[in-house]
Amino acid sequence: MAVRKTSAGEFMASDVRNRLRSMILGAELKPAQRLVEDDLCERLGVGRTPVREALLLLQGEGFLSRERGWVVETVDRSQVRAIFESRAAIEAATARLAARHAEASELDSLATLVEAMEPGETLTRSELNSLNTQFHKTIIAASKNMFLAQFHERTLFHYWMLRVPILFSEAEVRETNLQHRRILAALVGRDEEEAERAARHHVEATMAIVEPAIEL
Template sequence: MKAPCNLITGEVRTKIRSMILASELKPGQRLIEDELIQLLGVGRTPVREALLILQGEGFIARNRGWEVQGVDHLQVRAIFESRVAIEAATARLAARKITPHACDTLAALIEQMEPGDHLPRLALNRLNTEFHNLIAKAADNVVLAHFNERAQFYYWALRIPVMFSDEQLTATNAQHRELLAALRAHDEERAERIARGHVETTMGIVEPALPR
């Protein structure tokens, strides 16, 4: 029995969106229908329908063909200000609702993000995205999760030309540990404060490195 076309379209849209958020598909990169069909193992119709949905959501654009949407560097402060507000609110809700199992999963991700493992940047990005997505899932708020997803997209679309030092990576992962401790303790105010500081720390590293 064949799966309904709308179900397949939804799965294709989710896979392409995940690749964009993980920076596997980069801002400005062309999206060729035939390549997506081969990569995802689906027909042309669900790919086209998924691309139209992603266009409506602002993830991709049409410019003599499909391409991943880019973001103007002049918007960087607005993007970070949005992330501060969204991730702080997300952490506060997650602290109220998170389960021990989710906390254990976060702990495992933190261990994998330690800079001593010399992870490639793309792998580190994936782990970091998974970490923050799990917190968003624990918050259990569909609207806030949508805003969080959009903020992540805008951030990665900046194509930030800066490599974090081992010291900076250690410091940001230490903030991950502090955030996890607050989540385990169901301390909403502390979780919100740490999440806010975490994004502000990243902004302090990234913003000076962006082209003027």
């Protein structure tokens, strides 16, 4: 059976796609923003072909649409429940797999992140969000499943595009970290069923706070 070789052009298009995806997830490129190929070429320092290929890939992944040019997708807030349901399913699945596959170094990193999130009153919301994102990304990586990781990125995109204007109370922040500790304990104990339950409960608890605050 012949093995298909990957060209340098394909590698470049994949790199451009990853860079653009990070810019979208990081809100550097905002919902409904129009993208001009020439501007992107100059900004990224690459030619038009990899940019065009990357844009097509991102369109297929749901990050972009074409409306007389390229546009960063927007998210309908009425879909908030569907977004959280998707996150719950994916994070539950990855937590189960992480309980099976997580390496000692990954468990150590998760324990460090949980401790770092504990003094909630001394952290800015930006710092807390960053630590929380690292915690969940570490679990995704520990699942050792690249396809679930890709699905998680899609739900993460939709979640952040909601631009939810909510400040969690100190009590809610502490409760959230207790949920993190429950997930971590299940991972350390290699308890796949408990890891799945704890991860699902964590997302559903967040949904219970966020959903009522969004005007549908």
